Amino acid sequence: xxxxxRKPIPELKRVLARHKKVLxxxxxxxxxxCLAGGEREVGITAYALRMARKLDxxxxxxxxVTIERQCENEFIQDVAAAVERNEAILSxxxxxGVQALAERFPQKPVYAALNTQFLGILEEQAVWTxxxxxxxxxxxxxxxxxxxxxxxxxxxxxxxxxGSTEERCEVADPERPCAWQLIYKRxxxxxxxxxxxxxYPAKDWRPSWHAGARKIVREEHRV
Ligand code: SF4
Ligand code: SF4
Numbered sequence: 001x002x003x004x005x006r007k008p009i010p011e012l013k014r015v016l017a018r019h020k021k022v023l024x025x026x027x028x029x030x031x032x033x034c035l036a037g038g039e040r041e042v043g044i045t046a047y048a049l050r051m052a053r054k055l056d057x058x059x060x061x062x063x064x065v066t067i068e069r070q071c072e073n074e075f076i077q078d079v080a081a082a083v084e085r086n087e088a089i090l091s092x093x094x095x096x097g098v099q100a101l102a103e104r105f106p107q108k109p110v111y112a113a114l115n116t117q118f119l120g121i122l123e124e125q126a127v128w129t130x131x132x133x134x135x136x137x138x139x140x141x142x143x144x145x146x147x148x149x150x151x152x153x154x155x156x157x158x159x160x161x162x163g164s165t166e167e168r169c170e171v172a173d174p175e176r177p178c179a180w181q182l183i184y185k186r187x188x189x190x191x192x193x194x195x196x197x198x199x200y201p202a203k204d205w206r207p208s209w210h211a212g213a214r215k216i217v218r219e220e221h222r223v
Contacts, residue, residue: 001029001123003030003119003120004034004114004116005036006036007112008042009045012113015111022060023086023090024105025042025066025101026038027067029068031092042209046062049062063086071100073100076104077202080105089109091112098112102204119134131162132150133208135150135208136214143187151179152179156179160178179185
């Protein structure tokens with residue numbers, strides 16, 4: 001899923017300072033599951049901002065909606081009337097959802113309530129970890145299902161850097177496991193250590209975002 005976190009209230013207050021009537025739009029998918037931008041978080045944030053603006057003597061009127069999927073026009077269409085009633089939109093979706101709203105309603109200011117962070121999984125209650133950068137040329141099959149592109153801080157494709165300590169990565173977070181320890185153990189467990197004999201060529205980053213925003217068209221499904 002896409003994982004994000006809500007921006008701090010002072011930042012949201014600053015962004016909305018020029019408006020008196022704003023639509024707060026939650027999204028019902030990834031950001032609901034990661035407890036950042038669903039109906040509940042929209043409600044809590046609306047309450048906090050209403051209070052903050054009231055204390056400033058500059059009340060803010062807020063209308064709240066939750067769109068099932070903010071990254072699809074079909075669902076965005078449902079809130080067109082609510083958008084019309086408000087001066088601006090504060091979107092609690094990922095960056096894609098925010099931009100989808102901005103494209104659909106070109107005359108309305110659309111602001112981001114969240115910091116979109118990564119593609120990840122739920123490890124345990126309220127803990128998410130990053131697993132994929134969306135590099136566009138997946139190598140997981142060769143590395144036992146552990147992504148060196150995302151989980152190795154140096155994106156090493158031909159073995160560890162040699163800096164790990166007690167199976168932990170030497171870069172930044174001392175709790176982060178060395179991706180190459182994970183890769184080795186996983187390949188050992190599934191009897192595919194011979195995968196490591198292959199010398200990986202330098203990764204071609206053109207399918208990733210390094211070449212600019214990407215686009216996928218499935219001609220067979222177009223109407
Ligand atoms: S190799 Fe690329 S597509 Fe595959 S999991 Fe890693 S970042 Fe994602
Ligand atoms: S310690 Fe392991 S995960 Fe960290 S940069 Fe080196 S090889 Fe990559």
